[in-house]
Amino acid sequence: MTVRTRFAPSPTGLLHIGGVRTALFCWLYARRHGGVFILRIEDTDRERSTPEAVQVILDGMEWLGLHADEGPFYQSERYPRYREVIRQWLAAGKAYHCYCSKAELEQMRNDQLARKEKPRYDGRCRTRQEPIEGVTPVVRFKNPTEGAVVVADAVHGNVVFQNTELDDLIIERSDGNPTYNFCVVVDDYDMKITHVIRGDDHLNNTPRQINMLRAMGVEPPVYAHLPMILGPDGTKLSKRHGAVSVLYYREEGYMPEALLNYLARLGWSHGDQEIFTIEEMRELFDIGDVNKSASAINPDKLAWISQQQMMRLPPARIAVELRWQLKRLGVDIAQGPALEAVVEAQRERSKTLKEMAQASRFFFEAPRNYEEKSARKHLGAEARPLMQQSRTALASLTEWTAPAIHEAIQALAEGGGVGLGKVAQPLRVAVSGGGVSPPIDQTLAILGREQTLARLDRAIAYASR
RNA sequence: GCUCCCAUCGUCUAGAGGCCUAGGACACAGCCCUCUCAAGGCUGGUACGAGGGUUCGAAUCCCUCUGGGAGCGCCA
Numbered sequence: 001m002t003v004r005t006r007f008a009p010s011p012t013g014l015l016h017i018g019g020v021r022t023a024l025f026c027w028l029y030a031r032r033h034g035g036v037f038i039l040r041i042e043d044t045d046r047e048r049s050t051p052e053a054v055q056v057i058l059d060g061m062e063w064l065g066l067h068a069d070e071g072p073f074y075q076s077e078r079y080p081r082y083r084e085v086i087r088q089w090l091a092a093g094k095a096y097h098c099y100c101s102k103a104e105l106e107q108m109r110n111d112q113l114a115r116k117e118k119p120r121y122d123g124r125c126r127t128r129q130e131p132i133e134g135v136t137p138v139v140r141f142k143n144p145t146e147g148a149v150v151v152a153d154a155v156h157g158n159v160v161f162q163n164t165e166l167d168d169l170i171i172e173r174s175d176g177n178p179t180y181n182f183c184v185v186v187d188d189y190d191m192k193i194t195h196v197i198r199g200d201d202h203l204n205n206t207p208r209q210i211n212m213l214r215a216m217g218v219e220p221p222v223y224a225h226l227p228m229i230l231g232p233d234g235t236k237l238s239k240r241h242g243a244v245s246v247l248y249y250r251e252e253g254y255m256p257e258a259l260l261n262y263l264a265r266l267g268w269s270h271g272d273q274e275i276f277t278i279e280e281m282r283e284l285f286d287i288g289d290v291n292k293s294a295s296a297i298n299p300d301k302l303a304w305i306s307q308q309q310m311m312r313l314p315p316a317r318i319a320v321e322l323r324w325q326l327k328r329l330g331v332d333i334a335q336g337p338a339l340e341a342v343v344e345a346q347r348e349r350s351k352t353l354k355e356m357a358q359a360s361r362f363f364f365e366a367p368r369n370y371e372e373k374s375a376r377k378h379l380g381a382e383a384r385p386l387m388q389q390s391r392t393a394l395a396s397l398t399e400w401t402a403p404a405i406h407e408a409i410q411a412l413a414e415g416g417g418v419g420l421g422k423v424a425q426p427l428r429v430a431v432s433g434g435g436v437s438p439p440i441d442q443t444l445a446i447l448g449r450e451q452t453l454a455r456l457d458r459a460i461a462y463a464s465r
Numbered sequence: 466g467c468u469c470c471c472a473u474c475g476u477c478u479a480g481a482g483g484c485c486u487a488g489g490a491c492a493c494a495g496c497c498c499u500c501u502c503a504a505g506g507c508u509g510g511u512a513c514g515a516g517g518g519u520u521c522g523a524a525u526c527c528c529u530c531u532g533g534g535a536g537c538g539c540c541a
Contacts (some may be wrong), residue, residue, distance in 0.1 A: 019503085043541095047540090112467090138539055156471095180540070269479070291478080423502085435501055441500090
């Protein structure tokens with residue numbers, strides 16, 4: 001049987017980290033088993049669902065590379081199908097009209113709470129024969145009143161719920177719209193979902209869904225309820241933490257590969273391995289290796305994984321995102337060096353692409369001014385002679401390559417009886433404006449002779465003030 | 466309140482009765498390497514929530530407690 005998983009976000013908020021992790025596991029599981037990954041937009045809440053939120057989901061999934069094999073399907077387009085099922089259930093006595101008023105329901109609830117009971121509908125309309133004049137009823141599902149439902153969960157094992165704990169849930173509102181739990185059941189049934197992988201906040205909904213699935217005449221799929229993801233402080237994810245759009249992570253300079261790698265390691269592990277390529281995850285992921293407890297996001301570790309990923313990914317791949325970042329900074333890269341070369345030079349000293357872009361500006365535009373501390377330390381009058389020697393040596397190099405540049409600088413240092421730093425640091429400040437850059441030979445090689453000499457001249461002038 | 470879930474370093478985790486005086490990773494500290502910043506290498510500290518069982522033996526199995534979380538909507 002072909003594995004079929006689905007990611008079913010509701011477009012009422014942002015697609016955040018938690019949603020992405022769920023999507024990732026669904027996608028990974030389908031990929032691992034040669035199955036089908038389906039995207040379904042759960043937009044039955046017409047008040048709160050927005051086209052913008054749908055777009056954020058679509059854009060986010062696209063950026064992450066989590067492509068759906070089927071869909072996106074929209075629940076809002078499936079209303080005729082939901083009505084059909086409700087008609088059938090009504091006719092078959094599996095569902096019934098309920099005429100209870102909100103006040104009546106409220107009263108029932110308060111009474112139960114007062115008796116320290118779990119609030120639930122008592123099924124009083126189950127036996128009603130006549131409609132009530134002037135009241136538009138809702139439709140409720142007739143949940144079994146005895147026995148137990150066993151959720152066979154791939155991460156939690158068997159979880160047992162007594163039917164007496166459940167009640168007859170509303171499946172069609174008085175305005176005629178179907179409700180969430182019901183739509184999920186019809187969709188999972190119609191879409192032949194074999195594995196429902198979702199957050200464990202849905203574990204409590206599962207027995208009702210199983211009961212409805214059985215009313216449709218099928219046995220439930222395999223469930224896998226994933227542990228929650230918490231904020232860095234261990235509390236529920238909120239806007240304060242990472243409950244922002246995934247695209248925020250793009251802005252912050254993370255590669256999709258890094259974010260996915262980090263998220264995969266939240267609740268899942270494969271021995272001691274920390275760094276995974278997408279391909280490795282696809283080969284190694286298994287739902288049985290997912291753990292049960294919630295985990296807190298750790299920004300430091302995300303940053304570390306980001307750097308590790310950048311050190312391994314093909315430069316051309318990284319260049320795509322670096323280009324995007326530089327553009328955001330307003331840097332014109334038309335005249336500068338190849339981005340791949342910049343990536344190779346910067347990758348191991350950047351945690352994010354945002355940092356890399358900042359640190360790489362000087363490759364494309366000459367520094368407007370020198371960082372004060374560095375200038376004071378390395379561009380003083382005493383540095384002038386060596387800078388001038390450097391200029392002469394560099395100008396006369398026959399070939400402009402990192403090894404040749406290195407050799408020239410080394411010779412200068414030895415000739416002057418000083419350390420390499422005495423030669424390199426003034427050069428670094430001259431070309432980059434600050435005291436930090438990739439190795440000086442590599443930096444100058446990438447920058448090119450013309451730019452190097454021009455910037456060096458300016459620095460010599462500065463040191464001569 | 467009721468039902469359900471969860472519980473190993475600060476954090477992410479390994480661990481499916483003896484291999485555990487509990488391993489790895491992030492972060493932190495020190496050292497090495499070194500033209501800066503990094504990367505890399507080495508070293509160090511810190512954890513099985515508590516109490517009862519079961520067993521020759523428990524981080525691992527059972528029970529209770531404690532702590533955290535979720536659900537209980539004409540929200541999803």
